Amino acid sequence: MIxxxxxxxxxxxxxxxxxxxxxxxxxxxxxESFGLVGESGSGKSTILRAVAGLxxxxxxxxxxxxxxxxxxxxxxxxxxxxVFQDPFGSLxxxxxxxxxxxxxxxxxxxPDREAxxxxxxxxxxxxxxxxxxxxxxxxxxxxxxxxxxxALILRPxxxxxxxxxxxxxxxxxxxxxxxxxxxxxxLGVTYLMVSHDLGVVAHMCRRFAVMRQGxxxxxxxxxxxxxxxxxxxxxxxxxVASKGYDRAVIDAFADL
Amino acid sequence: xxxxxxxxWLLSDTPDSRFQARAGRFYxxxxxxxxxxxxxxxxxxxxxxxVMAVFASWxxxxxxxxxNLEDRLLPPSGKFWLGTDxxxxxxxxxxxxxxxxxxxxxxxxxxTAAPIGLLIGTTAGYVGGWVETGLMRLTDAFLAxxxxxxxxxxxxxxxxxxxxxxxxxALTAWPPYARIARAETLTVRGSDYLAAARMTGAGGWRILFxxxxxxxxxxxxxxxxxxxxxxxLIAAGLGFLGLGVAPxxxxxxxxxxxxxxxxxxQWWVCTYPGIAICIVSLGFNxxxxxxxxxxxPRGK
Numbered sequence: 001m002i003x004x005x006x007x008x009x010x011x012x013x014x015x016x017x018x019x020x021x022x023x024x025x026x027x028x029x030x031x032e033s034f035g036l037v038g039e040s041g042s043g044k045s046t047i048l049r050a051v052a053g054l055x056x057x058x059x060x061x062x063x064x065x066x067x068x069x070x071x072x073x074x075x076x077x078x079x080x081x082x083v084f085q086d087p088f089g090s091l092x093x094x095x096x097x098x099x100x101x102x103x104x105x106x107x108x109x110x111p112d113r114e115a116x117x118x119x120x121x122x123x124x125x126x127x128x129x130x131x132x133x134x135x136x137x138x139x140x141x142x143x144x145x146x147x148x149x150x151a152l153i154l155r156p157x158x159x160x161x162x163x164x165x166x167x168x169x170x171x172x173x174x175x176x177x178x179x180x181x182x183x184x185x186x187l188g189v190t191y192l193m194v195s196h197d198l199g200v201v202a203h204m205c206r207r208f209a210v211m212r213q214g215x216x217x218x219x220x221x222x223x224x225x226x227x228x229x230x231x232x233x234x235x236x237x238x239x240v241a242s243k244g245y246d247r248a249v250i251d252a253f254a255d256l
Numbered sequence: 257x258x259x260x261x262x263x264x265w266l267l268s269d270t271p272d273s274r275f276q277a278r279a280g281r282f283y284x285x286x287x288x289x290x291x292x293x294x295x296x297x298x299x300x301x302x303x304x305x306x307v308m309a310v311f312a313s314w315x316x317x318x319x320x321x322x323x324n325l326e327d328r329l330l331p332p333s334g335k336f337w338l339g340t341d342x343x344x345x346x347x348x349x350x351x352x353x354x355x356x357x358x359x360x361x362x363x364x365x366x367x368t369a370a371p372i373g374l375l376i377g378t379t380a381g382y383v384g385g386w387v388e389t390g391l392m393r394l395t396d397a398f399l400a401x402x403x404x405x406x407x408x409x410x411x412x413x414x415x416x417x418x419x420x421x422x423x424x425x426a427l428t429a430w431p432p433y434a435r436i437a438r439a440e441t442l443t444v445r446g447s448d449y450l451a452a453a454r455m456t457g458a459g460g461w462r463i464l465f466x467x468x469x470x471x472x473x474x475x476x477x478x479x480x481x482x483x484x485x486x487x488x489l490i491a492a493g494l495g496f497l498g499l500g501v502a503p504x505x506x507x508x509x510x511x512x513x514x515x516x517x518x519x520x521x522q523w524w525v526c527t528y529p530g531i532a533i534c535i536v537s538l539g540f541n542x543x544x545x546x547x548x549x550x551x552x553p554r555g556k
Binding site for chain 2: 049052053054072074076077078081082084085086089090091092093094095096098099103104107108129130132133134137147150154
């Protein structure tokens with residue numbers, strides 16, 4: 001479904017170059033939920049933005065058998081949608097929920113918008129009473145549900161999830177993750193999910209890639225997280241770090 | 257003043273329609289505005305100006321265009337409330353009819369200059385690159401001249417007349433709006449909600465008009481309403497210099513100009529139109545301050 005070959009993303013001009021993603025290759029099968037984990041600045045979110053066409057990249061990105069060029073066509077956006085990290089920044093503050101959800105339908109000239117907006121609100125477990133509110137009248141978890149609804153409304157085959165729960169309270173995180181899980185089981189969409197939280201990845205994804213300094217250091221099976229049988233030393237370190245702060249353990253970390 | 261059921265409909269947390277959501281938002285803004293007594297004073301001045309302009313023929317006791325030469329330069333009295341000018345015309349009637357000219361000028365400048373500035377500024381900010389460089393250097397070129405001098409040059413080149421005065425003022429008024437719009441656009445350009453809008457597959461124009469402009473309009477409205485006072489003064493200045501309205505038509509600036517030779521002996525001829533200019537300018541400034549409290553999120 002998603003095939004990334006030798007993807008490289010470089011920011012800045014010639015004096016001040018940062019290689020955010022450095023020759024990454026990945027394959028994600030249809031209906032799979034694939035995780036990208038790594039520390040801040042490891043380039044995991046940049047891969048998502050490159051796949052979405054929001055960042056310029058070199059290398060090849062093939063979505064559903066179609067190679068993507070520099071400019072994405074409209075058809076691409078009906079197949080690939082994205083949920084952003086910060087639900088406070090990803091909804092337009094001057095648009096009602098109704099407008100936010102209707103807009104993709106208008107752009108793609110989809111008929112029967114009224115029913116579709118109601119259905120998708122239902123799907124993310126928000127009632128019709130939310131429809132004409134503004135984002136500032138909603139809580140963080142509700143906003144993220146709206147962002148998920150916006151990504152769902154065009155019935156895409158792939159949803160890119162950029163740390164969809166890291167801006168939310170722990171109690172709300174579980175709700176949103178379960179919602180995303182249900183949606184995938186119901187609709188069979190493919191997820192490419194970025195997270196710095198190994199627990200979230202273990203819950204959501206069968207396979208995941210560990211990233212560091214723009215490179216994939218290991219692609220592992222999330223069942224290995226339970227047994228701790230990760231190959232790369234950095235991955236193991238990340239796993240230990242995800243279990244909480246422990247002075248002795250942190251002191252033992254090597255700067256790999 | 258407003259019935260309880262309408263109030264609860266407006267302030268509902270769960271509006272049932274697009275219209276109710278928008279009306280509720282507007283009502284909340286109005287409540288903030290109404291809390292500011294000075295802003296309300298400004299609004300009252302504006303309403304009075306509009307009423308004066310609309311009902312000028314009923315309000316004015318005398319003909320504003322033709323006077324009786326026997327009545328020239330009479331001081332304020334029961335018959336001529338604010339006195340008469342050197343052609344024997346009633347000054348009060350001329351001020352009332354002059355309100356039409358003033359409203360016409362500021363209305364026309366606002367609906368031409370603000371959208372031009374908005375379009376140029378948001379386009380420059382969103383598109384970037386050489387388009388931005390070109391548009392903003394053009395803006396800088398206009399800004400390099402003092403406003404009144406540039407308006408004078410345009411008005412002189414286009415010829416005297418109300419339409420040309422409006423055009424001259426509009427041509428000099430848009431650059432600050434373009435700058436504000438560009439600055440606002442730059443602050444939202446990298447936001448996630450614009451990335452999300454691009455992810456829907458929306459084209460550049462849809463994003464520009466539907467997503468970027470709504471973010472720029474509030475600060476632009478505030479700036480335009482604060483500029484209104486300046487526009488009235490420039491219009492009055494052009495009228496004073498004879499580049500505004502053609503003579504028999506009443507215009508506050510040219511009325512001040514006509515009275516200046518008798519300013520010491522017949523002070524009322526230029527004082528009352530001057531007070532009218534002053535009050536209306538003040539009114540717009542007060543409204544602008546009130547609107548800033550309502551619309552500008554940074555003020556809070």
